[in-house]
Amino acid sequence: xxxxxxxxxxxxxxxxxxxxxxxxxxxxxxxxxxxxxxxxxxxxxxxxxxxxxxxxxxxxxxxxxxxxxxxxxxxxxxxxxxxxxxxxxxxxxxxxxxxxxxxxxxxxxxxxxxxxxxxxxxxxxxxxxxxxxxxxxxxxxxxxxxxxxxxxxxxxxxxxxxxxxxxxxxxxxxxxxxxxxxxxxxxxxxxxxxxxxxxxxxxxxxxxxxxxxxx
Amino acid sequence: xxxxxxxxxxxxxxxxxxxxxxxxxxxxxxxxxxxxxxxxxxxxxxxxxxxxxxxxxxxxxxxxxxxxxxxxxxxxxxxxxxxxxxxxxxx
Numbered sequence: 001x002x003x004x005x006x007x008x009x010x011x012x013x014x015x016x017x018x019x020x021x022x023x024x025x026x027x028x029x030x031x032x033x034x035x036x037x038x039x040x041x042x043x044x045x046x047x048x049x050x051x052x053x054x055x056x057x058x059x060x061x062x063x064x065x066x067x068x069x070x071x072x073x074x075x076x077x078x079x080x081x082x083x084x085x086x087x088x089x090x091x092x093x094x095x096x097x098x099x100x101x102x103x104x105x106x107x108x109x110x111x112x113x114x115x116x117x118x119x120x121x122x123x124x125x126x127x128x129x130x131x132x133x134x135x136x137x138x139x140x141x142x143x144x145x146x147x148x149x150x151x152x153x154x155x156x157x158x159x160x161x162x163x164x165x166x167x168x169x170x171x172x173x174x175x176x177x178x179x180x181x182x183x184x185x186x187x188x189x190x191x192x193x194x195x196x197x198x199x200x201x202x203x204x205x206x207x208x209x210x211x212x213x214x215x
Numbered sequence: 216x217x218x219x220x221x222x223x224x225x226x227x228x229x230x231x232x233x234x235x236x237x238x239x240x241x242x243x244x245x246x247x248x249x250x251x252x253x254x255x256x257x258x259x260x261x262x263x264x265x266x267x268x269x270x271x272x273x274x275x276x277x278x279x280x281x282x283x284x285x286x287x288x289x290x291x292x293x294x295x296x297x298x299x300x301x302x303x304x305x306x
Contacts, residue, residue, distance in 0.1 A: 163304050
């Protein structure tokens with residue numbers, strides 16, 4: 001049974017808290033603008049970051065459940081709880097990704113129950129991932145969405161602004177983070193740390209841009 | 216300019232008319248100055264009331280006036296910031 005790596009555990013905890021704090025700060029910062037305008041794009045943008053924050057929290061809890069299984073030998077507990085966190089992680093993150101995309105394309109899908117359809121799609125994807133009891137199924141399914149989103153941007157000949165590129169970066173780093181969430185597949189501490197720093201830089205960049213316009 | 220931007224700009228224009236008339240204007244001159252059809256104006260006017268950006272007051276002679284609320288003033292003040300933000304993020 002492997003020993004508990006205290007440094008790694010501390011890094012995971014700090015990482016989850018910083019990501020959650022940055023996402024929540026973006027959500028809070030845009031509250032007044034949304035309340036004044038009720039702009040649908042703004043709604044999707046805010047929800048996406050709130051959901052990303054919850055995804056990072058669920059990711060940390062999933063890592064904890066893996067620890068309880070691998071380090072503390074609590075096989076039954078880990079086995080029972082892990083699928084719940086995979087479901088939450090899958091649901092929140094898939095919905096966050098869809099909301100980020102809808103934020104850019106909402107004018108084309110206005111009034112077509114798009115929010116309901118993406119919630120159903122996210123729930124189905126989360127159930128499939130949870131049934132496999134591994135974050136890798138979620139990783140595979142979300143990778144397909146990432147490729148589809150990138151293809152959609154290219155096919156529609158949409159102008160790829162710096163912010164859209166940043167969205168794709170946040171999305172891509174989340175997918176890589178899924179890979180590092182499962183301890184069995186992520187032993188390289190330095191690589192994991194680098195990827196985590198990269199995703200925090202992505203969120204911090206979005207927060208700074210938001211702060212630039214909304215005082 | 217897309218429809219949503221237009222909508223935010225129309226709201227800004229209506230609020231600006233009220234502010235420029237010493238924050239008190241009757242609905243009919245407001246309709247005239249807003250350059251909208253009656254139907255569209257009614258739609259926007261209901262929206263502004265529902266969102267709490269404007270309110271109706273009745274004077275002692277029973278005449279109806281429209282004034283901006285604090286939220287309405289806040290919208291006017293932050294309009295440019297919000298539009299820049301929406302453009303920057305491609306929303």
